[in-house]
Amino acid sequence: xxxxxxxxxxxxxxxxxxxxxxxxxxxxxxxxxxxxxxxxxxxxxxxxxxxxxxxxxxxxxxxxxxxxxxxxxxxxxxxxxxxxxxxxxxxxxxxxxxxxxxxxxxxxxxxxxxxxxxxxxxxxxxxxxxxxxxxxxxxxxxxxxxxxxxxxxxxxxxxxxxxxxxxxxxxxxxxxxxxxxxxxxxxxxxxxxxxxxxxxxxxxxxxxxxxxxxxxxxxxxxxxxxxxxxxxxxxxxxxxxxxxxxxxxxxxxxxxxxxxxxxxxxxxxxxxxxxxxxxxxxxxxxxxxxxxxxxxxxxxxxxxxxxxxxxxxxxxxxxxxxxxxxxxxxxxxxxxxxxxxxxxxxxxxxxxxxxxxxxxxxxxxxxxx
Numbered sequence: 001x002x003x004x005x006x007x008x009x010x011x012x013x014x015x016x017x018x019x020x021x022x023x024x025x026x027x028x029x030x031x032x033x034x035x036x037x038x039x040x041x042x043x044x045x046x047x048x049x050x051x052x053x054x055x056x057x058x059x060x061x062x063x064x065x066x067x068x069x070x071x072x073x074x075x076x077x078x079x080x081x082x083x084x085x086x087x088x089x090x091x092x093x094x095x096x097x098x099x100x101x102x103x104x105x106x107x108x109x110x111x112x113x114x115x116x117x118x119x120x121x122x123x124x125x126x127x128x129x130x131x132x133x134x135x136x137x138x139x140x141x142x143x144x145x146x147x148x149x150x151x152x153x154x155x156x157x158x159x160x161x162x163x164x165x166x167x168x169x170x171x172x173x174x175x176x177x178x179x180x181x182x183x184x185x186x187x188x189x190x191x192x193x194x195x196x197x198x199x200x201x202x203x204x205x206x207x208x209x210x211x212x213x214x215x216x217x218x219x220x221x222x223x224x225x226x227x228x229x230x231x232x233x234x235x236x237x238x239x240x241x242x243x244x245x246x247x248x249x250x251x252x253x254x255x256x257x258x259x260x261x262x263x264x265x266x267x268x269x270x271x272x273x274x275x276x277x278x279x280x281x282x283x284x285x286x287x288x289x290x291x292x293x294x295x296x297x298x299x300x301x302x303x304x305x306x307x308x309x310x311x312x313x314x315x316x317x318x319x320x321x322x323x324x325x326x327x328x329x330x331x332x333x334x335x336x337x338x339x340x341x342x343x344x345x346x347x348x349x350x351x352x353x354x355x356x357x358x359x360x361x362x363x364x365x366x367x368x369x
Contacts, residue, residue, distance in 0.1 A: 001217075002177035003151040003165060008084040009076060009099060010148040010159050014140045015043050017133060024053050025119060027132055031146065033080040045158035046148050048184075049204065050128045051119035055306055056341055056349030057207040060128055060163070061114040061227045064135070068185065068201035070108055075099045076147055076185075082159070085180075101149045101181040101203075103164050104211060109203050111211055116231050135200060139186045150182035164205035166218030167226075169339040169354050170304050176218035207231075208339070208352055222359045223368045226352050261299065262287050263342050263353045264322060265367045268333035269360040279326035280333045281365075282309075284342060286317035293318045298345030304338040307331040335360040 012031040019027055026047040032040050052058045076099040077083045085100045103109055117128040124130065139146055151161040162182040165175055183203040205211070207228035210220035264285045270278035282301055286294050299311035309331035315323050327333060333340065335357065342351040353368040360366070 001174050003161060003175055003180055005154055006082075006084045006152045007086075007100075007150070007161075007180045008082055008152070010044070010046070010082045010150075011077060011080050012044065012146055012148065013038075013080065013143065014136060014146050016140065017136055019050075019129065019133070024049075025051050027129065027136070029136055029146075031148075033082075035081060042157075046150070046162060046184075047158070047160045048132060048162045049206075050132065052206045052208065054206065054208045055302070056343070057228050057352065059116040059118055059207045059228070061205045061207060061209075061231060062117045062128060062131065063109045063114050063203040064131060064200070065109070065202075066198075066200045068199040070106075070201075072099060072101075072106070072108065073185075073187075073199050078145075080145075082152065082156075100179040101183055102166075102179045103181050103203060103205065104166070104213060105178065105215075108201070111227075111230065114205070114227065114231055116207055116228060132202065135186060135202060139188075142188060144189070145187045147185045147187070148182075149184065151180075162204065164203070164209055164211075166213045167205075167210035167220050168218075169208060169210075169220065170334075170337060173219065173337070176213070178213065178216045178218045180218075210354060219356055220354050222355060223353070223366065225369070226354070229351065261285070261294070261317075261342060261344070261350055263301075263340055263351050263368055265324075265365050266333060266340060266353075266355070267363075267365050268338065268355065269335045269362050269364065271363045274332065274335070276329070279329075281324050282327055282333075282340060283322050283324040284311065285322040286319060293321075296323065300343045301327070301331070302341045302343065303331050303333055333360075 012033045015030045015032060017029055027050055029046045030043040032043050036043060120129050121127045148159050150159045152159055162184060164181045166178055168176050186200040188198050188200060205227055208226050210224045210226050212221040212224035213219060214221060262285050265283040267281040270280060272278050274280055294317050296311055296315040297313045300308050302308050307330055309328035312325050317323055337356045339352055339354040341349050344350050355366045
């Protein structure tokens with residue numbers, strides 16, 4: 001479907017910064033362009049997400065390249081104004097060779113170099129706010145030109161969606177599309193280049209987004225891993241509060257708790273009436289290569305609506321052994337596509353997978369790599 005308001009890049013001069021510290025925090029950069037002039041009474045505003053509103057995984061993936069070299073920098077318009085870019089989701093044509101952003105199709109970043117960052121943690125230069133604030137503060141001090149890729153507010157007073165805009169799960173999948181990603185770049189003076197210009201590029205994505213998408217609709221590829229799982233394949237996912245309604249498992253002093261327990265398959269659309277004639281099924285697996293087993297106790301899954309189903313207690317999984325179990329009818333797996341989150345006994349979201357409506361065929365087991 002794509003973004004609902006015009007997508008493009010706003011070339012501007014930054015003025016000042018602000019941070020809202022609510023349940024969905026953003027860094028706000030106020031800026032001006034040729035139409036507003038040097039000292040506008042009502043400057044434009046860009047809102048940059050610094051924490052995810054998704055259940056469990058709150059971190060964003062962050063890529064920062066202070067010496068960004070790419071043909072894009074010679075193609076982006078220099079005029080201080082908003083430059084609209086038709087996306088292929090709307091126009092039916094690819095934007096390669098233009099000045100649209102696509103994290104996955106234009107070689108502008110290396111996925112494995114992304115860092116999953118917290119919104120705010122004690123200390124200096126160690127969280128997402130510290131990094132973004134520092135870059136934009138320096139841009140203001142240097143009177144640098146800033147380029148903002150994203151979606152205009154409906155009242156045209158600014159821009160948002162300054163992050164990857166594909167690979168979203170429901171309910172944000174309505175915004176999916178290719179060649180419409182957000183981000184920002186600062187065009188700095190570079191003394192070492194004899195008065196030339198150097199580019200600092202910053203790209204952002206939510207940890208729950210999937211960086212393997214279909215063209216041109218930008219939907220998550222079947223069975224693809226999300227960024228959290230890709231960037232931290234061997235460690236526990238970010239700890240966070242349990243999602244949605246229902247009881248959150250209390251921490252248990254379990255020995256031999258694995259670093260990860262993975263969701264490897266599901267049957268979202270059994271033959272007959274889902275959950276009545278035949279149960280929906282989820283399969284988890286102990287991927288550990290060490291010679292140790294795990295006794296399942298206190299684990300659970302949630303669907304995209306944050307309904308919860310408990311994993312059976314007492315099952316012993318050796319290294320590489322799977323466990324398939326029936327999902328509670330109170331936690332239905334949608335045949336129109338969904339995400340499934342696996343929660344450890346102490347409330348950690350340790351794995352998240354997703355599938356599309358076309359994957360949920362009657363009687364078909366969906367496998368996640």
